[in-house]
Amino acid sequence: MKRLYGALVLLVLLGVTPTARAADCRVNGGPWQTVNPGGTISLQIPVNVRLGSDTTRILLEGANIECKFTSFGGPAWLQDYWATSTQVGPAWTPGPKFSNQGTGLRINGAYLNTPVPDGIRILTIPNNAVGYPLAVTPYILIRNNPTNPIDIRIGDTLGTLRLNQTNNYDAGRTGLLLAYIAANNFTVSPSTCTINNNNPIEINFGDVHQRAIGTDPLTTSVSTNRRLTYSCPDGGINTPITITYKGTPTSFNNRLLTMTHPDVGTALVRAGSAVQVNGSFLTRITNSGGGDDVTFSLVRRAGSLPAAGAISGSGVLVMGVP
Structure with a gap:
């Protein structure tokens, strides 16, 4: 009897399905950081902030963020997408010192x-x-009414950026969370109101004899008068304001701004009183304008006779609100 032999061939159909891949990102040319699907890349980014501004915004520039699709041999049509998303939360959360300011993202x-x-x-x-x-x-919106400057110190959190990564080949996702950290000290004034139209105020006392320099800001004979004018671009602004005399005080009198000669300082006098360095006086803007007459006076340390020669110094007048 003849036997019949049969062969059963099992066809195993093999398909290539791309597996979910990690996200790879880096900041400022540093090493690539990888996170597995479903996770989040969390980085603190020290930023040397460069403040570029137009008429309505101050830009917080300085972070170069790059991401890539790490190839795993799949077809060319595979893509990753980066976007804002509720899956990772608000795209931008401003830091504590910007919490009362209008902010946003330029995308x-x-x-x-x-x-x-x-x-x-x-x-x-x-x-x-x-x-x-x-x-x-990220950016800060500039206001057309007076507001206090924002003093940023190294290590301050400027804000947090949150982005989401998805793709066109599976349901996986990853997140990117970047905390912007100030790597330098700087001051931001988010207001378009100005003192003397933001022009420098040059105080030139000219050639003076050392003995003519008095030891009291109110009685020294070496002084010069200036008019400070305050203005805001939008009409109808009526508000009290402060003018702060910012700088480094001398070691012998905190009402005097440090000069290049250790025994000489400059005072700002308003309404018969010398304003303390890093102190302020109260004044007002009415219908978007205002002004004050002030005196800058040169003062020497009591008991000293400064050596002859040129001296100089610098300070800043800052508008704020009480």
């Missing part, structure tokens, strides 16, 4: 005030392992 040239909308696509990254910049820059 690919478009200005989006806080709260920044969700679902704003920032970048599409192809499957080529090349780093692409995320064109995102």
Whole structure:
């Protein structure tokens, strides 16, 4: 009897399905940072802030953010997407010193005030392992009414940026969380109101004899008068303001601004009183304008006779609110 032999061939259909990949990002040309799907890259970014401004915003520039699609041999049509998203929370949260200011993000040239909308696509990254910049820059809105300057110190948190990464090949996602940290000291004045139209106030006492320099800010014979004018671009602003005499006080009198000669300082006198250095006087803007007459006087340390020669110094007048 003949036997029949049969063969059963099992066809195993193998398909290539791309596995979810990690996200790779870096800041300011540093090492690439990787996070697995579902996670978040959390970085603190020391930023040497460069303040560029137009008529309505101050830009917090200085962080170069790049991300890439790390190729794993898949087809060329694979892509990663970076966007704002509720999955990671608010796109931009300003730091504590900016919490009372209007802020936002410039994304690919478009200005989006806080709260920044969700679902704003920032970048599409192809499957080529090349780093692409995320064109995102935080900003502060400039106000047309007087406000206090914001004094930023090294280590202060400027704000937190949150972005979300998805793709076109699976349901995976990762997040990017960047804390902007000030790497330098700087002062931001988020107001368009000005003192003397922001022009420098040069105080030139001319050639004086050392003995003519008095030891009291109110009685020294070496002095010069100036008019301070205050203005805001929008009409109808009526508010009290402060003018602060900022600088480094002398070691012998805190009402005197330090000069290049250790025994000489400069006082700011208003309404018969010398304003303490880093102190302020109260005045007012009415219908978006105002002004004060002040005197700058040269004063020497009691008991000293400064050596002949040129002396100089510098300070800043800052408008604020009480």
